[in-house]
Amino acid sequence: GSITTADGSALVKLGNTTVICGVKAELAAPAVDSANKGYIVPNVELPSLCAERFRSGPPGEEAQAASQFIADVIENSQMIVKEDLCIANGKLAWVLYCDIICLDYDGNLLDASVFALLAALKNVQLPLVTINEETGLSEVNLKQKTPLIIRKHPVATSFAIFDDTLLIVDPTAEEEDLATGTVTIVTDEEGRLCSVHKPGGSPLTGAKLQDCITRAITRHKEVKKLIDKVIKSITPK
Amino acid sequence: SVSPGDTSVLAGLYGPAEAKISKELPDRAALEVLLRPKVGLPGVLERSREQLLRQTCEAVVLGVLHPRTAISLVLQVLSDAGSLLSCCLNAACMALLDAGLPLTTLFCGVTCALQPDGSILLDPTAQQEQEARAVLTFAIASSERKVLMATTKGSCSVEEMQQCLAAAQRAANTIFQFYRDSVRRRYSKS
Numbered sequence: 001g002s003i004t005t006a007d008g009s010a011l012v013k014l015g016n017t018t019v020i021c022g023v024k025a026e027l028a029a030p031a032v033d034s035a036n037k038g039y040i041v042p043n044v045e046l047p048s049l050c051a052e053r054f055r056s057g058p059p060g061e062e063a064q065a066a067s068q069f070i071a072d073v074i075e076n077s078q079m080i081v082k083e084d085l086c087i088a089n090g091k092l093a094w095v096l097y098c099d100i101i102c103l104d105y106d107g108n109l110l111d112a113s114v115f116a117l118l119a120a121l122k123n124v125q126l127p128l129v130t131i132n133e134e135t136g137l138s139e140v141n142l143k144q145k146t147p148l149i150i151r152k153h154p155v156a157t158s159f160a161i162f163d164d165t166l167l168i169v170d171p172t173a174e175e176e177d178l179a180t181g182t183v184t185i186v187t188d189e190e191g192r193l194c195s196v197h198k199p200g201g202s203p204l205t206g207a208k209l210q211d212c213i214t215r216a217i218t219r220h221k222e223v224k225k226l227i228d229k230v231i232k233s234i235t236p237k
Numbered sequence: 238s239v240s241p242g243d244t245s246v247l248a249g250l251y252g253p254a255e256a257k258i259s260k261e262l263p264d265r266a267a268l269e270v271l272l273r274p275k276v277g278l279p280g281v282l283e284r285s286r287e288q289l290l291r292q293t294c295e296a297v298v299l300g301v302l303h304p305r306t307a308i309s310l311v312l313q314v315l316s317d318a319g320s321l322l323s324c325c326l327n328a329a330c331m332a333l334l335d336a337g338l339p340l341t342t343l344f345c346g347v348t349c350a351l352q353p354d355g356s357i358l359l360d361p362t363a364q365q366e367q368e369a370r371a372v373l374t375f376a377i378a379s380s381e382r383k384v385l386m387a388t389t390k391g392s393c394s395v396e397e398m399q400q401c402l403a404a405a406q407r408a409a410n411t412i413f414q415f416y417r418d419s420v421r422r423r424y425s426k427s
Contacts, residue, residue, distance in 0.1 A: 076391050077392060180296070192394050194392045200296050213395055
């Protein structure tokens with residue numbers, strides 16, 4: 001991947017928008033009420049270097065809303081089933097810390113973040129972990145690595161709305177500032193909707209929304225082909 | 238204060254008032270939404286909900302009539318028994334109405350739960366939300382029942398989403414009637 005110290009990583013450029021995602025896997029005890037589930041913790045950061053409107057300091061509303069959106073996409077699409085991250089029921093499970101950092105903000109952050117996350121998770125290689133029966137300690141075998149089981153491949157498509165008549169796909173920062181609203185549709189490979197995210201903005205008729213959804217489904221196919229091509233080209237041997 | 242079933246949200250609207258110089262916008266009012274959960278401090282979930290509510294309100298409030306002012310909407314969750322986001326949306330709209338702010342359109346929040354057997358349930362309880370395959374929340378505008386805000390939890394097919402949207406648009410009529418009745422009751426006394 002792009003980050004050598006991470007367990008999986010990916011760098012995505014969507015026009016000028018550049019987003020890098022690094023996934024680190026750590027071990028932890030699962031929660032008491034869900035003993036067979038691991039954790040996935042996404043975190044989106046918008047550092048002040050990516051655009052002049054972001055100041056350094058605690059995460060702003062946009063970063064927090066984006067983090068929540070990514071967490072929802074992972075949960076809704078079931079791309080990683082938490083039960084797959086469990087190593088020993090009630091004792092040991094994987095925690096995947098997914099850090100998504102924007103390096104250059106030129107609009108359409110959500111689409112780029114979802115792609116980066118998907119590509120990084122496909123890049124992750126988890127070492128084999130066994131629990132020694134006698135000592136009860138975990139033994140990590142770094143030589144034997146297996147990729148993550150990714151069940152679904154969600155792809156996000158964002159539209160900028162102008163006065164509820166004009167729709168622009170994949171808006172730049174300038175288009176987003178001038179737009180009167182945005183819609184983000186996340187679809188998976190079966191054509192099911194994982195998320196329809198329309199945070200306010202000018203109203204849309206049901207027909208216009210349906211139009212967005214159909215375009216999102218078409219775009220999904222193109223993006224999935226691209227991701228598969230890239231992953232195949234970097235796989236060793 | 239709005240309570241469908243046992244979910245209860247208290248909304249307080251302050252404004253248009255003088256804005257801090259760092260927050261004021263030269264051509265329109267600056268809208269701020271604060272959502273306080275019943276227990277604990279506001280976290281990432283509250284922030285994303287605040288963003289949804291803020292952008293929905295910004296789309297309806299005629300901010301250009303009050304430039305360089307601040308409008309603050311504070312929502313306090315009193316009890317949560319499901320359909321919280323749509324309750325917040327309804328409380329926000331009623332607060333905007335009560336304050337007499339100029340609006341382009343009214344809006345109402347409707348939550349639909351898609352049950353495992355495929356049937357649609359409106360305004361689900363917390364238990365029904367947990368069991369549902371997908372929970373969709375829409376903010377429907379009063380002019381032509383257009384979609385102002387949409388957010389989904391869980392996955393559903395495109396047809397199911399359209400069916401939920403149609404059901405939400407029908408339910409919106411009942412809610413708008415409730416707004417009219419409440420406002421009529423309020424102003425008939427004075």
